[in-house]
Amino acid sequence: MPTSALNARITAIGSYVPKQILSNQDLEAMVETNDEWIVQRTGMRERRIAAADEYTSHLSIRAVEDMVARYSTSLDDVELIIVATHTPDLAFPSAACLVQAHFGIPATGAYDLNATCAGFTYALHTASAMIAAGVHRKVLVIGADTVSKITDYTDRSTCILFGDGAGAVMVERDDERPSFLAHHQGSDGTGGKHVYRTGLAATIGDVELGGNGKLVQNGREVYKFAVTTVPQGIEQLMAKSDMRLSDVDWFIPHSANLRIIESICEKSGIPFEKSLYSLVYYGNTSAASIPLALDLGIQEGKVHDGDTLLLYGFGGGLTHAGLIVRWDLRQ
The missing domain is CATH 3.40.47.10 (Thiolase/Chalcone synthase)
Incomplete structure (x- = not known):
């Protein structure tokens, strides 16, 4: 095993995307573009778009709920929540604090990390390092964004690209099977x-x-x-x-x-x-x-x-x- 291996393991995963679909055909009615042009240049056919009253914390919560439903993981002993996002619901409080409040996690730190599209890998690295340092034993990492809410739908070069979604993983101390x-x-x-x-x-x-x-x-x-x-x-x-x-x-x-x-x-x-x-x-x-x-x-x-x-x-x-x-x- 590489000497750089850390004693932390990903033990669960969940995800969520909003229900509303924005297809290439929908975009044809909004800006000067077409399905063939979009697919050739991006590979994209559809995007999921958050509802008007649906924000990054809501997507994050649904991803965590999906994770808990699929894996036998508890939230009560989570010691840190990191939400990687550049589109939090509010400037503050953080999306991570809104996640903590929703689940009532009793004793955890919570903060947002903004490295935009590199946010999830930045947050995973941070979580694994925290565990390797002995600071925490269990960290909830979420990557979530509602990019549609900051997209200019008159700019055909960018509006064809972006959608909304969230993914969550649990990272825990494991000396035997590090990830x-x-x-x-x-x-x-x-x-x-x-x-x-x-x-x-x-x-x-x-x-x-x-x-x-x-x-x-x-x-x-x-x-x-x-x-x-x-x-x-x-x-x-x-x-x-x-x-x-x-x-x-x-x-x-x-x-x-x-x-x-x-x-x-x-x-x-x-x-x-x-x-x-x-x-x-x-x-x-x-x-x-x-x-x-x-x-x-x-x-x-x-x-x-x-x-x-x-x-x-x-x-x-x-x-x-x-x-x-x-x-x-x-x-």
Whole structure:
């Protein structure tokens, strides 16, 4: 086992997507686009859209409920809740605190983590490190976003991409069967101007930002960042874990765009058929995209106990983070 292995294991998973579907045909009636154009450039056919009164905390709660219903896991002894999101219901309190309140978890810390589309891998790394340090024994990690609420549906370059969803996992101390074999993360703040949403400020340094509080993305620059940075990160992960790409059973990248995933696979040497993604019917769900893809893989009978998974998130910041995980949900 790699010396970097941590004594933490993922013991349960759950997911949730809203009921409302936004299809490519629906988008044809909203902006100048068509189904063939969208599929060719993104691989997307549908997205799920949260209701007007449905927010990130609600999606998170439903994902946790799904996890509890499927696995024999208790919430009462959770010591920390991390919600990876950039679309919390409120500036504060955090979505994590709203999750804590809903379930009445008695003695837990709770906070949101914003690494945008890399949020889930950042949060998983944080949870595993907390457990390895002996600070906590059980951490609830959620990746959730309601990106539709910050999408400009007059901008045909971005509105075709995004959907809403949530995924939750439980991470617990386990000295015998650790899940986390290696990690790699990084950032490039100079690229922040390429994908952003304005808040209290409307500038980054001397750069004036637009968007009026809606998501703005330079797709070309994000593509260049992803297809350069992620293969380099994967190489680092292989070196840290003393593993080869052939040891990886499934590659689960952020589901930003199918063309990005294809390019990353080509540059990394990962067979595309080994990749799992959630974008075809869910769109780009930001921090939720990796847990949604993983859970789809489980429900479709692709991911099995003992499989080695390569998770890699990338997004606004610019941020990126990858993990090698040995999947094992046996009780």
